[in-house]
Amino acid sequence: DTASLTGKELAAAINADTKQRAAARTEAGAAPRLALIVANDDPASAWYVNSLRKAAERLGIACDTVDLGADATADTIRAELEARSADSATDAIMLQTPLPAGITLDDVSSAIAATKDVDGVSPLSLGLLASGLDGFVPATSEAVVELLKHHDIPLSGRHVAVVGRSNVVGKPLAQLLLAENATVTVCHSRTTDLPAVTSAADIVVAAAGRIGLVTGKHVREGAVVVDVGTNESADGGIVGDVEADSVRGKAAALSPVPGGVGPVTTALLMRHVVVAAENARR
Numbered sequence: 001d002t003a004s005l006t007g008k009e010l011a012a013a014i015n016a017d018t019k020q021r022a023a024a025r026t027e028a029g030a031a032p033r034l035a036l037i038v039a040n041d042d043p044a045s046a047w048y049v050n051s052l053r054k055a056a057e058r059l060g061i062a063c064d065t066v067d068l069g070a071d072a073t074a075d076t077i078r079a080e081l082e083a084r085s086a087d088s089a090t091d092a093i094m095l096q097t098p099l100p101a102g103i104t105l106d107d108v109s110s111a112i113a114a115t116k117d118v119d120g121v122s123p124l125s126l127g128l129l130a131s132g133l134d135g136f137v138p139a140t141s142e143a144v145v146e147l148l149k150h151h152d153i154p155l156s157g158r159h160v161a162v163v164g165r166s167n168v169v170g171k172p173l174a175q176l177l178l179a180e181n182a183t184v185t186v187c188h189s190r191t192t193d194l195p196a197v198t199s200a201a202d203i204v205v206a207a208a209g210r211i212g213l214v215t216g217k218h219v220r221e222g223a224v225v226v227d228v229g230t231n232e233s234a235d236g237g238i239v240g241d242v243e244a245d246s247v248r249g250k251a252a253a254l255s256p257v258p259g260g261v262g263p264v265t266t267a268l269l270m271r272h273v274v275v276a277a278e279n280a281r282r
């Protein structure tokens, strides 16, 4: 039987700790404060922003949403990120994607102060991670590692295949896994014979944003599979990158979508906000 690597219990445990620490900050003078910067009119982004606002509220974290509009320029976005970076009342900054057409995260993310970069998107944060130095780590990548640890799946010495090489998920995840002493193979859209590469791995992480990309023929018997994908299905729901029907029964364990990596990602983001607030007041 294939075990389900659910993230709900782990997320609840992280949230309980975050809530206490947020309350302590509030008692000491001010609630931790997160600024969510939006520059799109994308419904999926709006849904995600709303869910982050609700999560923050439940945990006692103050949240400002700044909507710069879908036609914002890179200069406007950078100016807002710089202002929030300089504002002592703001502890944490998250820039939502997608950004307006023609603007990439790389064009603007360096304007986020590393001390407030709770999703680890700036080149400085990513460089600190690659160098093995302290900084905020992208929450989704951290969630994958924490989910595996929570379910007692060892990483040291094991072969992990990561499908996806974005700066947001795949690349930082590869760095985190290396720090756990895993042997890491990073696959991407130009990988020749993906099933052969992923079938050689003990653990497969799907982070490509392609529905049904990872199937039974991509995983060997007894492998562990983590599904990072959050894709919109035809009926408006959310589905991962893994074809669960063919992977179940073959894999030893599979993380569900929704309810796997997602809740842990949100919980870790909120924990980062509280850590940023604690660091700022120290």
Ligand code: NAD
Residues within 6 Å of the ligand: 140, 163, 164, 165, 166, 167, 168, 169, 170, 187, 188, 189, 190, 191, 194, 207, 208, 209, 210, 213, 228, 229, 230, 231, 261, 262, 265, 266
């Ligand atoms: P992206 O589009 O920036 O990157 C996708 C990566 O997948 C690329 O490196 C590409 O080379 C690779 N890829 C695409 N097609 C492939 C194929 N056929 N074979 C092999 N590799 C292929 O996406 P992203 O921002 O890294 O996000 C990946 C997925 O993770 C998306 O579904 C996204 O929604 C999801 N995501 C989930 C969370 C969460 O909290 N659960 C957070 C962020 C992103």
